[in-house]
Amino acid sequence: MANKTKRNWTVAALFLAPSIIAFLIFKYYPLLEAVRMAFFDYDVLNPPGAFVGLQNFIDALASTQFQNAFKNTLILFLLYMGLGFWVPAVQAVLLNVIRGRGRGIFQYLYLMAMSLPMIAGYVIWKWIWHPDYGLANAILRRFGMGPLGWLTDPGMVKLTLRLPLLLGGGFAIMYYLAAIENTPKDVYEAAIMDGASLWQQCWWITIPTMWPVVIINFIMALANSLLVFNDVLVMTQGGPAGASETLVLGLYNRAFGPAQLMGEGSAWAVLIALVTLVITSIQLWYSTRSESV
């Protein structure tokens, strides 16, 4: 028996070793190192450089760049909430109503729109927003409205970056649908027997069943909203006049720009991570609670 347990352990160790090593090197070490770096005036050639205590954090919080980036990130998040967050949820509910073959076709078409790699999608949108030759201004022109500087007008650019969300789609739909499809069929059948209309079924059965997923998506979106970067990098690089500079873009420019302010960049990263951590803790608390209920 003792022999068997022993062999079991070597096998387990062999199976677990690659992932444990990977996690230690690529997750835990950088995590601790990032926090450490934030306290140094990091010198790339002679790491870690001078210890500066909380100076990096103070500098970050006091700098107009950080404040501007934070403000922009917050506005982008609010726009996301207003324009985009609810769209996939509504689309999933509507799709769930549809029966027969049409449903599969619609679902495939929603999926198809996602086949563009993320960067490719942003590149296409950049082309659509082109002030002279873009589709957006062509449509406006058709209705006799003047061309807008979608990505070139500082007052407009944040709204422009979030407008595509109105089209919805994305993997979120599939998550919602999956949640809805988990509902036992007899719940709907019972409702139909009681004479519930389609609308009532949606309101009283479909929406409540997907609600936990909506909440989790909301919290995830909140956490991810601090990390927005790719669309901004492709379409505006933070411009015009810093109107679309987000936290991650600011961090990137700081740490990987010519000055290589890795210490200050790390301080930014720690600040972003702290906020994210609070939000994801709420998510974890919520999802464990809803699981136990």
Added chain:
Amino acid sequence: MKSANRISMSARDRVFYTIAVILTAIWVILGLVPFLWGVSSAFKTSADAFRIPPTWLPKIPQRITLNLDYSKYDDGPSELLEKIRTDARVIEWCTFDRTQGQERIGEIVVKGFANGRCLYKSRLTYADYRENRKLITATTLMDPGEVRRRIPAIEKRKLVQEEIMPNLKEDSRGRTPLIEKLTAYWQDQTLSGEITALSQNNAWARFEDNFKVVWNSTNPEYTGKLGWGHYFLNSAWLTLITMGLVIATSVLAGYALSRLVSPRISRYLLLFYLVTMMVPSILTLIPLYLLMQKWGFINSYWGVILPSTASPFYIYLIKGFVDQLPEDLFDAAKLDGANDYQVFSIVAMPLCKPIITALTLNCFIGAWSGGDILYTYLILKSPKMWTYPVALLSTSMGGAVGPNEMALCIIASIPTLLLFAFFQKNITKGMLLGAIKG
């Protein structure tokens, strides 16, 4: 559509149902608009795409066919052929130069006849013209004299497809605005032969030249002759290796958590893995970059692949899946004297096929679309090592984008599109797993 369902629907249900269908249809169509606009733009020439107002659909490339007659000469066959070839070069290059930006000519075919017999036929495509125009001469607008001077340079590049086909019939003369324009132009130029026919028709195949031109638009110093194909292959390699390693480490870990360690240790280890999900990637970016720099992994795929093998969510999903496999199968195998490796490979792996397929697809889609693009972009600095998304990012980041970039975007979506077409069920199933657990 089940008719029973239909009949049992009350009037108000039918109204709601109709609204749902219409709204969904509108949303689906709107959702496809960016993609379709990208496709439409990808098929346009730059001249057509940069036009106000934009046109909805690309123009169809045209084939211009010219017949020249040389019956009046009584030179020997080789001298005659020389005359025809010179005329053909002049016509091809001047016509492309004249019409570029206004007309979309996909290819020009020139046939030379003498006494009713076709002595020569050549064809020059727009792609070949466009790629070589600058190399032939620096003149902004070629005239017949300039082309004649450049014939050695043209012939050296072997651009035209020539054949001798004695049985070709003469074409008839067409009547379109473009033909009128060309006829007027060529009447003023001196050619050895006499134009007997000039016709125009659609050359659908020349749409591919758009893609050909873009495809070769890279710096050959970095990509060799493959052009964007080099980046495509880079991406393919990176995606495949990432997929293999990520799935392998995750399966091993997930299986071990479920079956090889005690529940208490499993809980702690799972926590060890899952806690990292709460760490945003941006926090680890700088130290990870410095670590890779120290290891000499800048401009190396290992610098991108290795960090991605730490993937907590996959481990979690695999553990959950193995947990619910029937215990008796494992017991039976053990009774038959199978050791741990055999149980894993003979019993567990075949049963885990659904989740492994789903996660592999998921991993493919993620890796193909660039993964953590900011990190990849930082690690793969050299244009030689770029993956497709990184190359796309680099080309479209700075300036304006246009039809060329659209073509590249559309090509990038093809692998995923194919995957969706063949594996839609598995992909949605994979998401189901994610949705229940997440």
